[in-house]
Amino acid sequence: MVPLTHYLILSATLFSIGVLGVLVRRNAIVVFMCIEIMLNAVNITLIAFDRYLNQHDGQIFSFMVICVAGAEVSVGLAIVIALFRNKPTVNLDELNLMKW
């Protein structure tokens, strides 16, 4: 069996990739995808702990995270489209009507 630490390192790496992506990339859709990577990294953590502790709470938690991530996608993409109709860009640097 793969030890817990390996899973934790994997999820921490994925989480950091997500965080870096959010901070570095300027395309709203890509930033959004990086946030999804972060959420899925958390899912890996939850499931790994769950298996290690031999419990169920973490699985339920990760289902909730998946549900919420789905709801977030629908709201987020709708907002991106609403913005795109007013101003045809997805570049975050061009969203400067108000001081960032």
Add this chain to the structure above:
Amino acid sequence: MIPAPEIDLVSLAPVLVLSVFTMLVLLMDLFIGKNKSGLVFISLTGLLLTAVSSFAKTDWPVRSFGGSYVVDHLSVFFTMVFCISSALAILISIEYNRREKIRVGEYYSLILFCTVGMIILASSTDLIMIFLGIEIVSLCLYVLAGIRRGDVRSSEAALKYFLLGAFATGFLLYGMALLYGTTGTTKLAGIAEAISSGQMSSQPLVLMGMVLLVLGFGFKVAAVPFHMWTPDVYQGAPTPVTAFMAVGPKAAAFAAFFRVFTEAMPELASSWDMILSIIAVITMFVGNLGAIVQTNIKRLLAYSSISHAGYLLIAIIARNSLGGSALVFYMLVYTFMIFGAFGIVILIGREGKENLELEDYSGLGFQSPLLALSMSIFLLSLGGLPPLAGFIAKFYIFQAALNEGYVILVVLAVLNSAISFYYYLRVIVYMYMKEPQGEFQITLTPITLLVIVISVLVTVELGLFPGPVLSLAQP
């Protein structure tokens, strides 16, 4: 096989009642045609019944769903604050929406759904439930911030809020996952037990989880350095939504913040009270100093709300029962001050021109003295001038912190209160000591005016006679 949890629907009464009414609003929207004012009555009835049904259980604290939901002093009082703030938000929206041509029925149901999330957030004692509550609240707010679909600013605010909000959710979740992994439970009481008996598998991971939780909650309550979204979102969102965001969801996030840190991690207080103290101090300074240079009234109030988050953090740092009741009392008072102030901001604007610059307030004192007087009362109360309610609220928070010996923190907070008068008085100077820039065309719309009158009365009343309400807030 997982045993089925004990289901206690009576303690969930407020959530259920409000959910039913929210769906009713959503359904009725399809049938009532273009004029959406009928929805207002359903929404307000729903909020009233929610407030009543929160007393369905009276032998507090009642724990249900295997200890993941609790009805106690804090949650019931917070439910009251949420009902009041949502009702006021709906009331000041009616005429604003008519003027700005926001003709969507979902507006009201979103506010109500958000309220459901806030009640869940204030009453849950389980990390999963807290996460769900935060997400219900946030998702509704993302949509509400961008509800003016034709307006670039509104959409821009929604996108910024959404991206940063989801980013912070990631951190919050990671913190929760680490806490769960190290203590083996998602219940706040269980986590506290595991930490105090030393059964956690790894101390560093618990501390990391705690720091990530501070980050996630810090974003939701707009504490520095996670406050960057606040001014932009407050400026871009429709004014009633801004007022709502500054009060209800913030109160809910503080309730959960308070619960998680005082109920799950009291043993780690020595590590988190230092972090929170530093955050509280820089939040107050950045909020107050940032507000001084603002020329837009909504941005000014946004920075002022950042600084108020700093004062409220002190109530969490104090972590005693006085801190809890000071927190709810502050939020109650804050609700009225903010809705009053934003009500006036709405009245000053007119169709096609929102008049949000401070210049637009020049000479208001001569043109409509009563409106200017009310605005002065709200601003001075926000600053904490005795005998207004804002002073009493601040006083109790500082008292709670002094009882625990945080003298330096309180001194810095009082200093900040003094700084804050500078920019509140600046608005008052504009109103009373500058010549009017142009003709005011203020239409005194009755319902918005009603909100302002209620807010003035409560702000003065709670300042002069805080006793009865305070005794309700105390466990």
